[in-house]
Each structure stands twice: as C-alpha cells, then as structure tokens.
Amino acid sequence: MxxxxxxxxxxxxxxxxxxxxxxxxxxxxxxxKEPQMLLADLITKETVKVDDINLPVYDFDGIEPLFHMEDNKTYVINFWATWCQPCVEELPYFEKLHMEQKDNNVEVVLVSLDMPKMWKSRLVPFLKKNNLRSKVIILDDPKQNTWIPKVDKEWSGGIPATIIYNKNKRTFYEQSFTYEELNSSLYTFIKN
CATH class of the missing domain: 1.20.5 (Single alpha-helices involved in coiled-coils or other helix-helix interfaces)
Known part of the structure; x- marks a missing residue:
C-alpha cells in the first residue's frame, strides 16, 4: 500500500x-547540550574582601550546584572551620593534593563553616598565614538541618567532612584524613 x-x-x-x-x-x-556549570557561576551572597583575599560567601542554594557538577572533573569538597582542630590539621593534605592534582582535572574546594564574626578576624588571617592556594569559599546558611542532609543523608553535621565525586561516582567521608588516606580515596576516582 x-x-x-x-x-x-x-x-x-x-x-x-x-x-x-x-x-x-x-x-x-x-x-x-546544557551549558556546563562552572564554579565561577555559583551565585554568591556577598564577598569578604581583605587586602588581596576575596572570599565568596554563599547560602546553600547558591552553593548546591557545586555538589552536582557533571563535567569531566573530580571534585574534592572539604567542610572545615578554623575553630576545628582536626580540620586545621588535615588542611595541609588537601593543599598538597590540590598542588599535585590541579592539572589533572581535580578541583579541591575548601568550604569554610566559620561564623560571620570570624571571617575577617580569624579566617582571613589563617588563610594568609597558611598561604592556601586551594579554592576557599564560605558557606553562611543558618538552616543546617535543611542543607546537611542535602549534602549527604548520612551526615551528622560533624566536621571535618569531605565529599569526593565525579559524574560516575560519589563518596562522603565524615572523618579526618592523613595525606595517604586522602590520596588513596581520590585514586579510586581517577584511576583508569
């Protein structure tokens, strides 16, 4: 027919x-094709500027896309604060990882949970003293009970806490790392 x-x-x-x-x-x-979201595309609430340091400040809605990037990078996102001794002790390991992996599609982001009154008096001096080169951002959102389970449903809210993920895999760690543990955890994402 x-x-x-x-x-x-x-x-x-x-x-x-x-x-x-x-x-x-x-x-x-x-x-x-959806345009790829970049870290620079996140919507900031404000920026803390002291001398040559500019720290973007986000509420959770502004930072949430960071936890769902689907590009070819592996993200290492660490939640920390200057008042958290285990956090401060492991920061050199994240910095070392950043320096070793920055050209290998690995993005290290340090999310400070310091309180607003501490940003200029404690956080900025800490960053200067330790010469951190990793990307540091501030999460300022008092609704922790709302956003903590969005980061990971198993997270109690304790720090240090770290997410390592790429478009194929995601693992959440509520613990401190040695450099060897951190590097080994990252390796499971980038080996191929």
Whole structure:
C-alpha cells in the first residue's frame, strides 16, 4: 500500500517528502547540550574582601550546584572551620593534593563553616598565614538541618567532612584524613 502511494507521487513530491524526513531526522538526532556549570557561576551572597583575599560567601542554594557538577572533573569538597582542630590539621593534605592534582582535572574546594564574626578576624588571617592556594569559599546558611542532609543523608553535621565525586561516582567521608588516606580515596576516582 505504502509502495503504491510512493509510486503515485510526482518526483517533486518525493523530493519534498525526502527533504522533510531528512530535516526532521537531523533535528531529532541532535541533543541539546546544557551549558556546563562552572564554579565561577555559583551565585554568591556577598564577598569578604581583605587586602588581596576575596572570599565568596554563599547560602546553600547558591552553593548546591557545586555538589552536582557533571563535567569531566573530580571534585574534592572539604567542610572545615578554623575553630576545628582536626580540620586545621588535615588542611595541609588537601593543599598538597590540590598542588599535585590541579592539572589533572581535580578541583579541591575548601568550604569554610566559620561564623560571620570570624571571617575577617580569624579566617582571613589563617588563610594568609597558611598561604592556601586551594579554592576557599564560605558557606553562611543558618538552616543546617535543611542543607546537611542535602549534602549527604548520612551526615551528622560533624566536621571535618569531605565529599569526593565525579559524574560516575560519589563518596562522603565524615572523618579526618592523613595525606595517604586522602590520596588513596581520590585514586579510586581517577584511576583508569
């Protein structure tokens, strides 16, 4: 039946039908690519500026996309504060990891949970003294009971806490790391 219909059509109708079919097939086969979200695209509440240090401040809604990046990077996101001794003790390991892996599609982000009154008096001097080169951002959102389970449903809220993830895998750690433990954990994400 369909073959008889095709034979009855003029050459111009056949060409028009073929062009419409090809055009529709071409349009349907192209997937729209969503633009890749970048760390710089996150929406800041404000920026703490002291001398040459600019620290972006986020509420959780502004920072949440950071936990769902689907690019080719592996993200190491550490929650810490200057008043947390285990956090401070492990920061050199994150810094070392950043320096060793920054050219290997690994992004280390240090999320400070210091309170606003401590940003200029304690956080900025700490960053200067320790010459941290990793990306440091501030999370200022008092609704912890809302955002903590969004980071990881198993997180009690204690720090230090770290998420390592890429588009294929995600692991949450509510613990301190030695450098060897941190490097070994990262290796499970980047080995191939």
């Amino acid at each position: 369909m073959i008889n219909f095709i034979y009855q059509c003029s050459d111009m109708q056949k060409i028009t039908a073929l062009l419409i079919f090809v055009f529709m097939a071409a349009c349907g086969s192209k997937q729209k």
